[in-house]
Amino acid sequence: MNITKSNLFFSWCISLLLVGLLPQKTYAQALKIQRDLVVAKDGSGDFRYIQDAIDAIRVYLPKAITVHIKKGIYKEKIIIPSTLTNISFVGESLDSTIISYDDYSGKGKMETFDSYTLRIMGNDIVIKNLTIENTAGRVGQAVALHIEGDRCVIDNCKLLGNQDTVFASGENARQYFLNCYIEGTVDFIFGSSTALFENCQIHSKSNSFITAASTPRWVVYGYVFKNCRLTADIGVDKVYLGRPWRDYAKTVFIDCEMGNHILPVGWDNWSRPETEQTTFYAEYRCSGSGYKPQSRAKWSYQLTNKEASEYTLENIFSGKQIPKFGVFWQKK
Incomplete structure (x- = not known):
């Protein structure tokens, strides 16, 4: 027009x-806007602030649009509501296009799930070439990325924080993290979604736990890491792959390179032995000095070739029919 x-x-x-x-x-x-937009701090775009651009977009877009974000540090606390779909947010440069905030649990009446820098509730959202950080420091839970949307892609992004850096959640949500750098201290990837982390660097900044999944009982795959590199700060040498935030946590590492900071036992039961009967923690054909399958927790698994072959992108995100209240519910 x-x-x-x-x-x-x-x-x-x-x-x-x-x-x-x-x-x-x-x-x-x-x-309301339903075309591509440009956000630029210097005023050369349609908006100076990312949240202003989001607030101006038409709900339930009939076709996909892109919000181009120019270089700069955007000190904003941003929410993409569930009414916004089919939007790609693309930064001009991974290292120079930064969304930053510093909230944390315990700041006033704030709790963990209020502490985000960026919160994504909408479906079919793509985040690309951006750094998203929570700069609160080591003050407890402080989320950088809070994502509950379905069919969302985080591509070539840096997700920076300490405790609880990435809340990847939504009981029926599927999220794809591709070519990302994710760092943190305690439980820095946590939540209930089905999430595939592929070709990512997972960096531990302290002796602690990488994942804390809360996978619902009916979800098939939970968190899956494929072809990822697990690295750590100098002096960090006692890191667990995960511990179960809820009873049916599922986390699998496939073809990942693990540094010597990963403990031989690999997995922790969060001082709740009963979870050993319900969690599914597994590895397959990993490498590096931190991969010691013979020393892993007895209740964890090493996948067979056949089992590992089921962990394709198509299968992970396909969903599963389950009987619930006499009807079938299915993710699509």
């Missing part, structure tokens, strides 16, 4: 609104 047609359209909307033929809500929606 060119400018002339756009002006005519909005003039027509105003006329209908004035005579009462167009509901105010419909008119407001007509003004």
Whole structure:
């Protein structure tokens, strides 16, 4: 729609609104943006702030759009609501396009799930070439990325924080982390989603736990790490692959390179021996000095070739039919 047609359209909307033929809500929606946008701190784009751009976008977009984010440090606490879908947020440069905030649990009345820098609730959201950080420091839970949307992709991003860096959640949500760098201290990847981490660097900054999954009982795969590198700060030498936040936690490492900071036992039961009967913690064909399958917790698994072959992207994200309240629920 060119400018002339756009002006005519909005003039027509105003006329209908004035005579009462167009509901105010419909008119407001007509003004919402449904095209590609540019965010730039220097004022050269459509908006200076990312949240302003998000707030201006039409809900339930009929077609995908891209929000291009120019270089700069955007000190914003951002939420993408569940009513926004089909949007890609693409940074100009991974290291120079940074979304930063510093909230943390215990700051006023704030709790863990309020402490995010970026919160994604919408489906079909892509985040690419961005650094997302929580700079609160080692003050407890302080989330950088809180994501509950389904069919979301985090591509070539840096996710920086300490405790609880990435909350990958949503009981029926599927999320794909590709070519990312993720760092933290305690339980820095946690939650209930089905999430595939592929070709990522997972960096531990202290002796602690990498994952704390809370996978629902009916979810098949939980957290899957494929072709990832597990690294650590100098002096860090006692790191567990994971511990179960909830009873049916599922976490699997496939073809990953593990540094010597990974403890031989590999997995922890969070001082709840009963979880050993319900969790599914497994590895397959990993490498590095931290991969010691013969020394792993007796209740963990080493996948067979056949079992490992089932961990394809298509299978992981396909979902599963389960009987619930007499009907079948299925993720699609």
